[in-house]
Structure formats: C-alpha cells, structure tokens
Amino acid sequence: MIRSVMFxxxxxxxxxxxxxxxxxxxLKGFAPFIGxxxxxxxxxxxxxxxxxDSKVVFQISWRWxxxxxxxxxxxxxxFEGGTKVSGKMLNGWNAEEEKIVSGGMDSTGGMSMATxxxxxxxxxxxxTGRGVTGEGKEWSNKNLITKPDKDxxxxxxxxxxxxxxxGPSPIYKLKRVKRTAGKKAxx
Numbered sequence: 001m002i003r004s005v006m007f008x009x010x011x012x013x014x015x016x017x018x019x020x021x022x023x024x025x026x027l028k029g030f031a032p033f034i035g036x037x038x039x040x041x042x043x044x045x046x047x048x049x050x051x052x053d054s055k056v057v058f059q060i061s062w063r064w065x066x067x068x069x070x071x072x073x074x075x076x077x078x079f080e081g082g083t084k085v086s087g088k089m090l091n092g093w094n095a096e097e098e099k100i101v102s103g104g105m106d107s108t109g110g111m112s113m114a115t116x117x118x119x120x121x122x123x124x125x126x127x128t129g130r131g132v133t134g135e136g137k138e139w140s141n142k143n144l145i146t147k148p149d150k151d152x153x154x155x156x157x158x159x160x161x162x163x164x165x166x167g168p169s170p171i172y173k174l175k176r177v178k179r180t181a182g183k184k185a186x187x
Contacts, residue, residue: 022068023064023068023069024068024069024070024092024093026093026100026118027068027069027070027071027091027092027093027100027118028118028120029118029119029120029125030062030064030071030091030118030125032120032123032147033062033125033145033147033153034062034063034064034071035061035062035176035177036059036060036061036176036177036179037059037060037061037153037174037175037176037177038057038058038059038174038175038177039056039057039058039059039155039172039173039174039175040055040056040057041055041056042054042055042056043055043056043079044169044170044172045165045169045170047164047165048163048164048165049077049079049083049085050079050080051080054079054080054081055079055080056077056078056079056080057076057077057078058075058076058077058155058172058174059075059076059174059177060073060074060075060155060174061073061074061075065090069092069093070090070091070092071090071091071092072088072089072090072091073088073089073090073091073102073104074086074087074088075087075088075089084107085106085107085108086106086107087104087105087106087107087110088104088105088106089102089103089104089112089114090102090103090104091116099115099116100115100116100117100118101113101114101115101116102114102115102116102127102129104131106134108133108134109133109134109135110131110132110133110134111131111132112129112130112131113129113130113131114127114128114129114130115127115128115129116128122146123146123147123148124144124145124146124147125143125144125145126142126143126144126145127141127142127143127144127145128141128142129141129142129143133163137163139160139161139162139163140159140160140161141157141159141160141161141162142157142158142159142160143155143156143157143158144156144158150176151175151176152173152174152175152176153173153174154171154172154173154174155171155172155174156168156169156170156171156172157169
C-alpha cells in the first residue's frame, strides 16, 4: 500500500509541484494583499441587511496555503443588530484554461465561482463572479480591489446583480489589522 502511494506521488515530486516553496508564478500578484483587512464604519448604501449609515464591519483575510500554490480568503460582514454573514474562497491557477479561478461558500448556504485578473504593477485584483444564494437565486458581480498604500486596501463592486442590490457600490477603505505578538502566519 505504501509503495502504491509513493509511486502515485512520484511524478509530482519530479516536476517540483509537490514541494515548491515559491508562490505559483501566476498568483504572485496576491502577495501585497496577504494579511487581514478591516472596515468598521457606516454602511454607505441601503441593502437588505443594513440601513444606510448603520454600523457595519467588513473584514477579509488572504493567506497562502498548500505550499503557496493557492490562496485562501476568509471574509465576513457584521451588521448593526448582530446579523453576521461569513464565507471562504479558495483561489488558484487553472493551467488548462490559463486563468485564476475561485470557488467559495458562505454561511447562508450560498456558493460562488469567479475568475481573477491580478495586476502586480497597479496592485489590483479584478474579480468577476457569479453564484447562487442559499435560496437558489442567481447573482453576478465584478469587484475591484486596490492597494493604494501598505496599510490600506479598497473594495468596490463595479457591477452587481444581487437580489435587493444592483449596480456599483461605494468604495470601502479597509485598514490592515496588525497581527498580535506571538502569532505566526498559517502555511
């Protein structure tokens, strides 16, 4: 049995895929975004989950996983009154289609699929996605994430077609959350 498993993984070892410590070359544009980013402030628009100007917290964390061959994103929105929606996305290189792809699930039972375009020079991520809510309603979006300085990222929906929310969004500025002393980044 052990011998079968060893021979199954042998081609991966020889190609360098199994033990690579360098980020996948196509994912290097994620590097400036690795970390935790948070917005705490007023909701800048009306939505089914928040009144305009009510308190909202939006946080997203990106981290390398799988020996830097993929990026995991964890996110949540917490609204005044206690409603919280969270999710996870796994981002990686699709070598057959030659593009960065993502799949995700959220705490409402919704799911999403997306493609990403990274611009390392401009420090931007353009995400084009579609999905289904937990109730089975389809949605689509196009988001732009930028990194104007080392401690700030901005997030804006350029296009949205969600139940109850359509069109572009305001620009939200998220600030870097400093890691507490003694904590190490997950690998």
